[in-house]
Amino acid sequence: MGPLSSPSSAAAESKIKAKQPWRCSPSRPAPSPHPSSSVRTAARTACASPPSPSPPPPSPRSRRRCPATTPPPRGTQTRTRPPLFLRPATHPVPASALAAFRRRAAALVPASAPHLHRHLRWLLADASTTSDSDPALFRAPLDHIESLWLGHVRARRPFQYVVGNEHWRDLVVAVKEGVLIPRPETEAVVDMVKGVEGFGGGWWADLGTGSGAIAVAVARELGDGGKVFATDVSDVAVEIARFNVERYGVQDKVEIRQGSWFEPLQDVKGKLMGVISNPPYIPTEDLPGLQPEVGWHEPKLALDGGRDGLEHLLHLCEGLSSALKSGGFFVFERDLTSNICASIWQTNGNKQSEFLVDLISSKWSSSFRDVKAVLDFADIKRFVTGYHR
Amino acid sequence: MPEACWTAKPRGPAGPELKPTLRFATSAAAAMMQHHLRRCGGSALAALRRLRHFPAATPASSPAAWRRPSLPSRPYSTAENSAELPANLVAIMEQRMKLIEQKSAYLQDQVNQPSASPEEYARANKEFHKLESTMGLIKELRSKQKEIEGLKSLVTNNREDKDMREMAAEELLEAIDEEKRLQHELFTSLLPKDEADERDCILEVRAGTGGEEASLFAMDIFKMYEKYAQKNGWKFDVIDIMESAVKGYKEASGTISGAGAFGKLKFESGIHRVQRVPVTEKSGRVHTSAVSVAVLPQADEVDVQLRNEDLRIDTYRSGGSGGQSVNTTDSAVRITHIPTGTVVAIQDERSQHMERVPKPQLQILYCIVYGVTMNKAKALKVLRARLYELERHRLHMDRSKLRSEQIGSGDRSERIRTYNFPQGRVTDHRVGITHHSIADVMEGESLDIFIDALLLQEEMDAIASFGA
Numbered sequence: 001m002g003p004l005s006s007p008s009s010a011a012a013e014s015k016i017k018a019k020q021p022w023r024c025s026p027s028r029p030a031p032s033p034h035p036s037s038s039v040r041t042a043a044r045t046a047c048a049s050p051p052s053p054s055p056p057p058p059s060p061r062s063r064r065r066c067p068a069t070t071p072p073p074r075g076t077q078t079r080t081r082p083p084l085f086l087r088p089a090t091h092p093v094p095a096s097a098l099a100a101f102r103r104r105a106a107a108l109v110p111a112s113a114p115h116l117h118r119h120l121r122w123l124l125a126d127a128s129t130t131s132d133s134d135p136a137l138f139r140a141p142l143d144h145i146e147s148l149w150l151g152h153v154r155a156r157r158p159f160q161y162v163v164g165n166e167h168w169r170d171l172v173v174a175v176k177e178g179v180l181i182p183r184p185e186t187e188a189v190v191d192m193v194k195g196v197e198g199f200g201g202g203w204w205a206d207l208g209t210g211s212g213a214i215a216v217a218v219a220r221e222l223g224d225g226g227k228v229f230a231t232d233v234s235d236v237a238v239e240i241a242r243f244n245v246e247r248y249g250v251q252d253k254v255e256i257r258q259g260s261w262f263e264p265l266q267d268v269k270g271k272l273m274g275v276i277s278n279p280p281y282i283p284t285e286d287l288p289g290l291q292p293e294v295g296w297h298e299p300k301l302a303l304d305g306g307r308d309g310l311e312h313l314l315h316l317c318e319g320l321s322s323a324l325k326s327g328g329f330f331v332f333e334r335d336l337t338s339n340i341c342a343s344i345w346q347t348n349g350n351k352q353s354e355f356l357v358d359l360i361s362s363k364w365s366s367s368f369r370d371v372k373a374v375l376d377f378a379d380i381k382r383f384v385t386g387y388h389r
Numbered sequence: 390m391p392e393a394c395w396t397a398k399p400r401g402p403a404g405p406e407l408k409p410t411l412r413f414a415t416s417a418a419a420a421m422m423q424h425h426l427r428r429c430g431g432s433a434l435a436a437l438r439r440l441r442h443f444p445a446a447t448p449a450s451s452p453a454a455w456r457r458p459s460l461p462s463r464p465y466s467t468a469e470n471s472a473e474l475p476a477n478l479v480a481i482m483e484q485r486m487k488l489i490e491q492k493s494a495y496l497q498d499q500v501n502q503p504s505a506s507p508e509e510y511a512r513a514n515k516e517f518h519k520l521e522s523t524m525g526l527i528k529e530l531r532s533k534q535k536e537i538e539g540l541k542s543l544v545t546n547n548r549e550d551k552d553m554r555e556m557a558a559e560e561l562l563e564a565i566d567e568e569k570r571l572q573h574e575l576f577t578s579l580l581p582k583d584e585a586d587e588r589d590c591i592l593e594v595r596a597g598t599g600g601e602e603a604s605l606f607a608m609d610i611f612k613m614y615e616k617y618a619q620k621n622g623w624k625f626d627v628i629d630i631m632e633s634a635v636k637g638y639k640e641a642s643g644t645i646s647g648a649g650a651f652g653k654l655k656f657e658s659g660i661h662r663v664q665r666v667p668v669t670e671k672s673g674r675v676h677t678s679a680v681s682v683a684v685l686p687q688a689d690e691v692d693v694q695l696r697n698e699d700l701r702i703d704t705y706r707s708g709g710s711g712g713q714s715v716n717t718t719d720s721a722v723r724i725t726h727i728p729t730g731t732v733v734a735i736q737d738e739r740s741q742h743m744e745r746v747p748k749p750q751l752q753i754l755y756c757i758v759y760g761v762t763m764n765k766a767k768a769l770k771v772l773r774a775r776l777y778e779l780e781r782h783r784l785h786m787d788r789s790k791l792r793s794e795q796i797g798s799g800d801r802s803e804r805i806r807t808y809n810f811p812q813g814r815v816t817d818h819r820v821g822i823t824h825h826s827i828a829d830v831m832e833g834e835s836l837d838i839f840i841d842a843l844l845l846q847e848e849m850d851a852i853a854s855f856g857a
Contacts, residue, residue: 119718121632158716167720169760184704184720185712187762282713293716303713335710377704377761378711 080239083164083174084148085126089137093128097142105146108153116152119159123149126163156292166211173213174244178236180302182213185376186278189331190217192374192385193274196329201225202273205323207261207316208232210302212241212254214276219245219253227253229268233260234301261312262319272324278333279312281305309335310356317360321367324388332356336373336381356384474572481855482572485579486527493517493524523578530571537564580851585686585781586652591774592684593642596633597660599678602667604637606808607680609831610661611641614654616833623647628767629735635669642771644687651686656819656843658684659803665810675811679804687770688777695773701725704761722764724772729779733772735764806839815839820846 081087102120109116127145128138138145151157160166160181166173168182169190175181193199200223206215209230219228230245232238238258245254257264265272282303287295294303305311313334320330334356360371371386474482499505499513543557594611596603611630618625624646631640645654661680666673705719723734806817808827815830816823820842829835 115719122718159718160716167760169762171760180713181716183712183715184717184761187760191762278713280713286714290714291716294714298716333712335712335714376711377702377765378706380711382712 080243083176084139085163085165085172086174087139089129089139091138091141092135093138093142094135098124098136101142101146105149105153108149110153119152120149122159123152123163126165156296158293158297161297166213168213169217171213171217171244171248173211173216174240174247175211176236176240177297178234178299179240180210180298182211183278185378185382186214186333187217188374188376189214189276189278189333189383190221192331192383193218193276193329194221196274199226199273199329203268203271204228204274204276205262205265205268205272206230207275207277208279208302208312209241209256210234210237210278212237212244212256214278215241215254215256216244216248216250218276219250220248222253227255229265229272230254230256231259231261231264232256233258234299236299237302261315262323265323269323270325272328274329274331275316275320275323276331277316279305279316281309281313281334283307283309313356314359317356317364321364321388326388328388329385330388331374331383331385333383354381360384360386474569474576478576478852478855479572482576482579486530486575489520489523490527493520496520523575526571526575526578530568530575533564533568533571537561537568540564580848580855583652583655586655587649588651589644589646589687590651590654590684591628591642591644591687591771592654592657593640593682594638595640595681595683596638597679597681599663599676601633601635601637601669602676603663603678603680604633604639605635605668606637606661606663606665606678607641608636608638610680610682611638611643613831613833613836614645614657615643617836618645618647618650618833620833621647621650621653623650628771631736644770646687651684653840653844654684655686656805656840657682659805662804662807663810664807681802685774685778686781688773690773693773693776693780695726695769695776699727701727702765704765720761720764722761722768724765724768726772726776729776731772731775731779733768733775735768735771817842819843 102124105120106117109120123145127140128136140148148157148162152159152162158181160175161177164174164176166175166181168184169187173182193204196202200221202222202225204218204222204227206212206218206228209215209232212230215228215230219226222228230241232241235258238256241256245251245256262269280301280303282290282305284304284306286309287300287304289295290303305313313332316332324330336354354373357371357373360368367389368386369389371384373381374383374385376382496513496517500510500517505513540557540561544554544561547553547557592611592614594607594614596607599606615625624644626644626646628642628644629640630638630642633639659682661682662677663680664675664677667676670676701724703723703725705717705721709715721734721736723732725732805819806815808815808830810827813827814823814825815827815835817839820839822839822842824830824835824838826835
C-alpha cells in the first residue's frame with residue numbers, strides 16, 4: 001500500500017470508499033500513525049457529519065484507502081465483500097505459522113489491557129472454522145489477519161469492526177466502519193417493547209437504526225401484522241441494516257427507509273404503535289475526550305448530540321405526538337450526565353436531574369402520560385419511556 | 390439369586406461384566422440391604438425386576454406416578470406366584486391405605502364446607518387432587534378384595550353344585566391375581582418419589598485435579614453427555630464454556646431438556662476419575678486426574694421465586710456514563726443471591742466448538758454467549774436451579790438417616806466412577822459395575838448400563854425406607 005495520496009484526491013477517494021464497501025484490504029501492516037487533518041476532514045464531510053472543532057486524532061487511515069483502480073459506475077451493484085466472520089474459509093495456514101503469529105500477537109498486548117488476549121482468541125475463532133484440518137483453513141490470509149490485529153492493538157480499532165460483528169442480545173450483528181456498534185445497554189429496549197400490550201401486531205419505528213440491531217431484534221418478536229420501519233440518514237447504515245435484515249430473514253417485517261428521523265415516515269404518521277430510538281446523545285464538547293475506540297473510529301454522525309447532547313432527542317420529542325397513534329409508546333436511549341448542563345429545569349443542586357422526563361411531562365403534558373426514566377443494568381437512568389395519550 | 394439382581398441389558402456379544410455381589414459405598418448401607426433382603430426374602434427384588442422389564446410408561450401421561458410400568462392387559466399368570474408382595478409389606482401398605490383413605494375423606498369434607506376461605510379451599514382441593522390417582526387404585530383394590538370375599542363364600546357355600554364351584558374357583562383365582570397386580574401398582578405408587586425426576590436438568594462439568602489433562606477430559610465428558618442426550622432425544626444447549634490453554638474445558642455447563650432427563654442423569658453428580666496417558670505427555674506415563682460433575686434439576690419461577698431485592702447483578706461498568714461513550718466486548722454477568730450467598734457468573738467466552746449452522750445459506754455463527762440480556766437470563770436459570778437444589782438437599786437431609794446413606798444423596802465430592810483408558814474399562818463404584826468398552830461409554834452409548842443399575846438400587850432403597 002503506497003503512502004497517503006495527496007489531499008486533492010482525498011475527497012474523491014473517500015466518497016468512493018463510502019460506496020465501495022469491504023473492498024479495501026491492506027496487504028501489509030499499517031505504517032505508524034501519520035496525522036493528516038485534511039484527509040480526515042474530507043472523510044467526515046463525505047459521511048455528512050457536522051464539522052467537529054476538535055483536532056483530528058492520529059490514526060493510520062492509510063490502510064483503509066482504496067487502491068487507485070477505476071471505481072465502478074454509479075448505479076451498478078457493487079460487489080459487497082462480506083465481513084470477515086462470514087467470508088469463506090479458503091486460506092490454508094500451517095500450524096507453525098499460526099503458532100508464530102499467536103506468539104507475536106500476544107507479545108503486542110500491553111499489560112494494562114489483558115482483555116486483548118481474549119480478543120486474540122476470538123479473532124482467530126471468527127477468522128477460521130472448527131474443522132481440525134491441518135493446515136487450518138482461515139477466512140483471510142494470515143498477513144491480513146496480522147494487520148487487522150495491529151490495527152486493533154495499536155490504533156485502537158474496535159474489535160467489532162475487526163471481525164465485522166457484534167454479539168448483541170441473541171443476535172450476531174454485522175457491523176463495519178460507518179455504523180455505530182450496538183451497545184449492551186440498548187438490549188433492554190427490546191424487552192421494553194415486549195412489555196407493551198399488543199406490541200406483536202403493531203407498527204414500530206426504529207429511528208436512526210444504524211446497524212439495524214434494534215429493528216431486527218424487535219421484528220423477530222413480532223407476530224402477524226407487526227412491522228418495523230427503520231430509518232437512517234447514512235448510506236452505510238442503510239446498507240448494513242439491509243444486510244442484517246436479510247441475514248435474519250425478517251425482510252417481510254422490516255422496511256428500511258433512508259432519510260432523517262421522521263421524514264421518511266410521512267405516510268404512517270399517526271399509525272405507529274411505538275417509536276424507538278437510540279439517537280446520538282453525546283455532547284459535542286465531550287467528543288474529543290472519548291475512549292479512542294469510539295472517538296477515533298466510530299462515526300461522529302452516530303454520536304454527536306449537539307450542545308448538551310440533546311439536539312436530536314429534542315427533535316424527536318417534537319415530532320413524537322404526530323407520529324404516534326393514540327396510546328402509542330416511545331422509548332429513547334440517552335445519557336443522563338449529558339443533561340446536567342441543562343439550565344432552567346435543573347432542580348437545586350441535584351446533578352442527576354431528570355431534564356428530559358421533566359421536559360416532556362411539562363411541555364407536552366397534554367400529549368403524553370406515564371413518562372419516566374428507566375435504569376440500565378449499571379443503574380444509570382438510560383431510557384425515557386412514555387405513552388401518547 | 391444374586392446374579393439375577395441386575396437388569397443390565399447385555400449389549401451385543403461382549404456383554405458387561407456383572408459383579409455377583411452388591412457393593413456399596415458404606416458398610417452400613419450394605420448391612421441395611423442385607424437385612425432388607427432377609428426381610429423381604431428376595432421376592433420383592435424379583436418382583437421389582439419383573440416390573441423393571443416392562444417398558445416405562447410415557448412420563449407425560451402420569452407425572453404423579455414414579456416410573457409406573459405399563460402392565461399388560463393380562464394379569465400375572467398363576468405360575469408367577471413369586472410376584473406376590475411379602476406379607477409384612479402388605480401389612481404396612483394396608484396401614485398406609487387406611488391413612489390415605491382417612492385423609493382423603495377429611496379433605497373432601499374440607500372442600501365441601503361452605504364456610505371455608507378461598508385459600509383453605511384451594512389448598513384442600515390441591516391436596517385432594519394429589520391423592521386422586523392413589524385413591525383410585527385403593528378403591529379398585531378394595532372392590533377387588535370384596536369380590537374375592539364374595540367368590541370365596543360362593544365356593545364354600547356351594548359344595549354340592551360342582552359346576553358353580555368350579556366356575557367360582559376359577560374366577561377366584563383370576564381375582565386373586567388381579568388383586569396382586571393392583572397391590573403391586575399401589576405399592577409402586579406409594580414408594581417415595583422424586584418429583585424432580587421428570588424435569589429438565591442443568592449439567593455442570595468442572596475440571597478438577599490434573600491441570601490441563603483434567604480440562605481435556607472435562608471436554609470429553611461434556612461431549613459424552615451431549616451424545617447421550619441426543620441418543621435419548623433430549624435437547625442439549627450449552628450455557629457457558631470456559632476454555633483452558635490447551636482448548637480443554639475448565640468449566641462447562643449446559644441444559645438438557647426432555648422428559649425425565651433429570652431422573653436419569655441425577656446419578657452423574659460426583660467426581661469422575663480418569664486414568665490415561667495425557668496428550669501432552671511425552672514419556673507415556675499414565676496420569677490420574679479428576680472431573681467433577683453436577684446435575685441439577687431445572688427450576689421454574691414457580692419453584693423458586695427470586696425477588697429483585699435479593700439479587701445483586703454485576704455487569705461490566707465502564708466507570709463513566711457507559712452507553713454510546715464506551716466500546717466494550719465484555720458482556721459477562723454475575724448474579725449474587727444475597728440471602729444464600731450463591732453466586733452465578735456467566736463469562737463471555739465464545740467457543741468455536743459449539744458452532745452450528747442452522748440455515749445452510751446463512752453462515753450464522755451461534756456462539757454461546759451473546760449479549761448481556763441473554764447472559765442475565767442464563768445466569769438466572771442457573772441460579773434458580775442451584776437454589777432449588779439447595780432446598781431439595783435440605784429436605785432430603787431432613788428425612789431419616791436411612792435416606793442419607795442411600796444412593797443419590799448428593800454428596801458431590803464422592804468419587805463415583807473411574808475411567809481407565811489403558812485397560813479400556815469404566816467402573817462405577819456405587820454399584821460395582823465395570824464395563825469393558827470405554828469407547829462406547831465415551832460415545833454415550835453404554836451409560837445406560839450404569840444408570841439402569843443405579844435406578845434399580847434407588848428403587849430398592851425406596852422399598853427399604855417404605856418398610857422403615
